[in-house]
Amino acid sequence: MDNNKIELLRDNINSIDDKILDLLKKRAEVVKEIGAHKKSRNKVVDIEREEKVLNRLLKSSKIEYSKDSIVRIWREIFQASTKLQQNNKSTINTKRSIDSIKVYKGGKSSVKGKDNIIKLSSNENSHGPSPKVIEYINKHVTLSQSHRYPNIDGVKLREKLASVNNLNFKRIVLGCGSDETLLFAALAFCQDGDEIIHAEHGFEMYSIISKIVGATSKIIKEDENFKINIKSILNAVTPSTKIIYLANPNNPTGTYLTRREIVELLKSLPKNIILVLDGAYAEYVIKDDYDPGFSLADEFDNVVITRTFSKAYGLAGLRIGWCYSSEKVALILNKVKGPFNTQSISQEIAIIALDDKDYLKKVIDNNHNIKNWFEEELKKLYINTRSSEGNFSFIETSEEKAIKISKHLTNEGILVRQLDSYGLPNCLRITIGTKQEMETTIKALKKIS
Secondary structure, eight states: OOHHHHHHHHHHHHHHHHHHHHHHHHHHHHHHHHHHHSSOTTOOOOHHHHHHHHHHHHHHOOSSSOHHHHHHHHHHHHHHHHHHHHTOOOSOOOOHHHHTOOOOOOSOOOBTTBSSOEEOSSOOOTTOSOHHHHHHHHHHOOSTTTTSOOOTTOHHHHHHHHHHHTOOGGGEEEESSHHHHHHHHHHHHOOTTOEEEEETTSOTHHHHHHHHTTOEEEEEOOOTTSOOOHHHHHHHOOTTEEEEEEESSOTTTOOOOOHHHHHHHHHHSOTTSEEEEEOTTGGGOOOTTOOOSSTHHHHOTTEEEEEESSSTTOOGGGOOEEEEEOHHHHHHHHHHSOTTOSOHHHHHHHHHHHHOHHHHHHHHHHHHHHHHHHHHHHHHTTOOEEOOOSSEEEEEOOHHHHHHHHHHHHHTTEEOEEEGGGTEEEEEEEEOOOHHHHHHHHHHHHTTO
């Protein structure tokens, strides 16, 4: 190694860095002048302008740095420019993406002045967990060991999941709900300025997770049937894309991608992009062309498949979920997973729930039958539902009627989800509850039909 040569080159870099600093100083002066001409200090961000700048720079760039590095550098500059224009003197600041997060609220769970409500707003399993779970809780679950940490990696539950699904337990990562495993993927593979692709009307947490890690959301628009097109996803891919989140089936629209479509997507994607298939409602799908399994994780290194115990298994309150991926990706996800992230009780009860396959089948059959009945009754009331998979019905109507239905049902003590926060103010999502709950809902709707 020629140390003298290296030192000369480093001196050269120092000189270049000084020139870059001088250019940044000049840029900052111009940025502040632009900010002075803007009407509001709170509305200085111009995303369209930033995208045009990035596109221009990428087209004209002839340097050795990768294109995604260039994008990250300039997005950092954009964030710094925003702070300059806002002239925020607060000593407590966060990154720009965090500032723009709208806190996830979920479906309503109570109505003022009403005690006995029917909650059809959060896609919970209204039938509750397996009777075997209830029996186990009554006989065995105590808080006598609450001073002890849970198993750090939930190996017993992972081994059970592997046995039930014919998987490799080493490639299973547990989460506090599947939401946490979604976050693991972004934490592991994204940096500030990277891009995450997700559907326009997909699970709200995808956008929030993107902002948490400082990534930019690239939104995919659906077709007239609310379905995502594979070509649209591929057209949105850029050198900065690191993750694609796809709920399959999708919440709240209930549309799904076939196995053939997903394979086509994976074969066309660059191998460095992680496709996260969110299967929160997978157990409910009964379509022949849908893939309810995990073989994609054996065929492709860059896929993460998530599952939850919150829906079909009826354990939403215990917050337990998991994901499956290639060995390489699982090792990376485990590095960002916090220790003891799932509770002892949750791990124990999830194992019991997995044993009761008959109850799971009963829940799925009940959902299918009650959903068919409910949607036929809605038809008679001239309330249109879209074809959907999952434990919910997706209603498309006018915004005026959606508000009217939602308000009326709330007054009747029945909570449903009007989808304003999803950009679908003319749509409703109604969880399929018990037969009695859905009969009560239809009786209530007849009063305004």
